[in-house]
Amino acid sequence: MNLLNGPTCQRLHKTNMGLCQTREIDQTFVSFVGIYMRWEDPDIFWKPKNFGELDRMTVSADLLWKPDLMIKEMIEKDKAVPNPFITIQSNGFVEYVRDFMVVSTCKMQVYNFPFDIQSCNLSLKSIVYREEELMFDVITDSKLITEWTRQMMSNESEWLFINMTVQPQSVQHFYQNQSVLIYTITMKRCSALYIVNFLVPIMFFFCLDLASFLMSESGGEKVSFKVTVLLAVTVMQLILNDILPSTSDRIPLIAVYCIGIFVLIMISLLETILVMYLIEKDKQGNYDGGETEHIL
DSSP states (O other): OOOSSSSSEEEEEEEEEEEEEEEEEGGGEEEEEEEEEEEEEEEEOOGGGTTOOOOOOEEEEGGSOOOOOOEEEESSSOOOOOOEEEEEETTEEEEEEEEEEEEEEOOOOOTTTTTOEEEEEEEEEESOOOTTTEEEEOOOOOOHEEEEEHHHBBBBTEEEEEEEEEEEEEEEOSSSSSEEEEEEEEEOOOHHHHHHIIHHHHHHHHHHHHHGGGOOOSSSSSHHHHHHHHHHHHHHHHHHHHHEEEEEEEOOOOHHHHHHHHHHHHHHHHHHHHHHHHHHHHHHHHHHHHHHHHOO
């Protein structure tokens, strides 16, 4: 590919074909990305009428120059199967589609977990080419990009795709400027499973603790019951600790909810212990008083 006569203008379109998962504990986002690229190669040209009206053909991708694209936020090696073919047209335009299995960094705000909305960036750039050598021509209409992505989306896992925007930028990289496309993916967590499996059971535990006030104060069954409920809430907190990152700027509301329930049950347990102690002390006082009266 000759880059000496001027910059190569590359038509690029990115779609997310799957939102696989997020890992809140290590702040990573896993997605399946498809990138469509189109550019003009001045060394390719033929007249279709001389070749049986053949105006396009598919050849091995190793035979032609391809843009050296990379995703800046990517932290693991791409595991997607590379496309071995590339399409060339008689007018010199080249088309290439590449898929990525992207594991990227994404700073997540989990204050409203599990009712949170997250925005993750994927920045596309060249590895070595400067802005003067490789330029991007991209559609910036967010509504159109979002609609295309919805049509291509095959898997959303626990996330609901909201929209996607793109912002072309020119950034400095080691004393040279490079063209960068920053795609921002906005998604909302599906919270129904967390409500059923986490929030509601903790509330049930609290209701059981309140119901324990109807139990008799005699014996140690009431204290044992309350301790069991307290341990159950503690287990739920340990599960939550394995989900949420320890680098959150603020304590998530769900953690405040769990701590509040834990404190209320702890106070209830201490109150039960105090009442049982006073009852036993009162019984002991009545017993000592009866013995004294019998002696007299």
